Amino acid sequence: xxxxxxxxxxxxxxxxxxxxxxxxxxxxxxxxxxxxxxxxxxxxxxxxxxxxxxxxxxxxxxxxxxxxxxxxxxxxxxxxxxxxxxxxxxxxxxxxxxxxxxxxxxxxxxxxxxxxxxxxxxxxxxxxxxxxxxxxxxxxxxxxxxxxxxxxxxxxxxxxxxxxxxxxxxxxxxxxxxxxxxxxxxxxxxxxxxxxxxxxxxxxxxxxxxxxxxxxxxxxxxxxxxxxxxxxxxxxxxxxxxxxxxxxxxxxxxxxxxxxxxxxxxxxxxxxxxxxxxxxxxxxxxxxxxxxxxxxxxxxxxxxxxxxxxxxxxxxxxxxxxxxxxxxxxxxxxxxxxxxxxxxxxxxxxxxxxxxxxxxxxxxxxxxxxxxxxxxxxxxxxxxxxxxxxxxxxxxxxxxxxxxx
Ligand SMILES: *Cc1c(COP(=O)(O)O)cnc(C)c1O
Numbered sequence: 487x488x489x490x491x492x493x494x495x496x497x498x499x500x501x502x503x504x505x506x507x508x509x510x511x512x513x514x515x516x517x518x519x520x521x522x523x524x525x526x527x528x529x530x531x532x533x534x535x536x537x538x539x540x541x542x543x544x545x546x547x548x549x550x551x552x553x554x555x556x557x558x559x560x561x562x563x564x565x566x567x568x569x570x571x572x573x574x575x576x577x578x579x580x581x582x583x584x585x586x587x588x589x590x591x592x593x594x595x596x597x598x599x600x601x602x603x604x605x606x607x608x609x610x611x612x613x614x615x616x617x618x619x620x621x622x623x624x625x626x627x628x629x630x631x632x633x634x635x636x637x638x639x640x641x642x643x644x645x646x647x648x649x650x651x652x653x654x655x656x657x658x659x660x661x662x663x664x665x666x667x668x669x670x671x672x673x674x675x676x677x678x679x680x681x682x683x684x685x686x687x688x689x690x691x692x693x694x695x696x697x698x699x700x701x702x703x704x705x706x707x708x709x710x711x712x713x714x715x716x717x718x719x720x721x722x723x724x725x726x727x728x729x730x731x732x733x734x735x736x737x738x739x740x741x742x743x744x745x746x747x748x749x750x751x752x753x754x755x756x757x758x759x760x761x762x763x764x765x766x767x768x769x770x771x772x773x774x775x776x777x778x779x780x781x782x783x784x785x786x787x788x789x790x791x792x793x794x795x796x797x798x799x800x801x802x803x804x805x806x807x808x809x810x811x812x813x814x815x816x817x818x819x820x821x822x823x824x825x826x827x828x829x830x831x832x833x834x835x836x837x838x839x840x841x842x843x844x845x846x847x848x849x850x851x852x853x854x855x856x857x858x859x860x861x862x863x864x865x866x867x868x869x870x871x872x873x874x875x876x877x878x879x880x881x882x883x884x885x886x887x888x889x890x891x
């Protein structure tokens with residue numbers, strides 16, 4: 487498919503029209519990522535659930551649905567947003583962690599697919615529903631993977647999933663309560679570049695599949711890496727598709743049934759589609775450093791401060807300017823560094839800077855810290871910029887506050 491990233495001119499035109507800071511999402515990039523994943527697995531029944539916590543704007547949900555995706559939700563409100571976006575309940579997977587049993591009951595009443603990640607919930611669910619409401623079980627295989635300890639979920643101290651070491655107890659509960667187990671799930675972390683981690687996960691699953699006669703699918707979660715730095719590469723999806731398809735076909739031949747493969751990509755689908763455009767408020771030379779202070783902060787894009795993550799930054803207002811070294815900071819009254827020692831084309835006050843790869847966990851993790859307003863969101867589709875969320879207004883800061891005296 488022909489895909490061209492948004493040009494500096496397009497980004498500048500949007501920043502001029504809608505103001506900054508502004509999150510811009512390029513629909514065609516989401517489509518390209520979705521199709522890459524779909525094509526890599528066309529040799530086997532596969533279902534792709536968009537992990538919507540990465541970016542839940544209702545237009546993004548509708549768009550992803552129009553591509554043919556299902557959706558993975560981690561809270562009951564995400565489930566309700568997905569229903570609002572038009573997803574069929576059989577294409578909504580609910581994968582919560584440490585929620586109240588009532589939230590599980592609510593999801594059950596809505597009829598979506600439930601992924602249980604806790605022995606006590608499994609027991610309560612089994613006692614209540616027996617074999618009347620099939621479920622999926624989230625296993626923690628204790629495979630170490632992922633870019634950063636905070637985003638890796640498979641390690642021994644992780645709160646996610648039911649430990650693979652408790653499999654015998656899972657089986658006892660399933661037997662006693664007559665629970666109908668449709669699927670086994672694992673999600674080992676984020677930013678997994680090595681395709682073999684997924685093969686390893688599948689192998690671990692295969693050991694237990696035989697114990698669940700009604701199994702329809704194996705859900706391998708997500709964790710596909712996308713490149714943030716110029717010298718990084720995304721998870722090799724083509725090779726992943728070929729290797730996993732081969733492994734599962736071999737297994738199926740022996741087991742004499744088909745198992746769908748499910749995935750739950752978040753970042754992979756929506757990271758690269760996103761551009762976060764800010765304005766350079768000040769260029770501030772101190773004794774040690776040249777700072778660029780922009781009209782945003784970790785209240786709008788927390789990943790650098792929270793995960794030490796790297797976002798490529800470019801000066802789209804002066805792309806031919808001489809290269810200089812800057813530390814890019816925000817306007818929040820707390821250490822608020824987006825990037826140290828970055829080479830940028832000469833930055834003048836008023837220039838637009840772009841953070842690339844800002845679609846996933848960008849706007850979604852934003853806040854009103856320092857009583858600043860959340861940015862506007864734009865979706866570019868067929869070359870046209872569509873307003874998909876208005877910038878916060880001052881009144882939004884007071885909404886829900888009660889002046890009690
Ligand atoms: C966050 C999450 C995902 C998506 O992870 P990405 O790294 O964004 O692809 C998938 N599944 C579950 C259960 C998650 O919690």
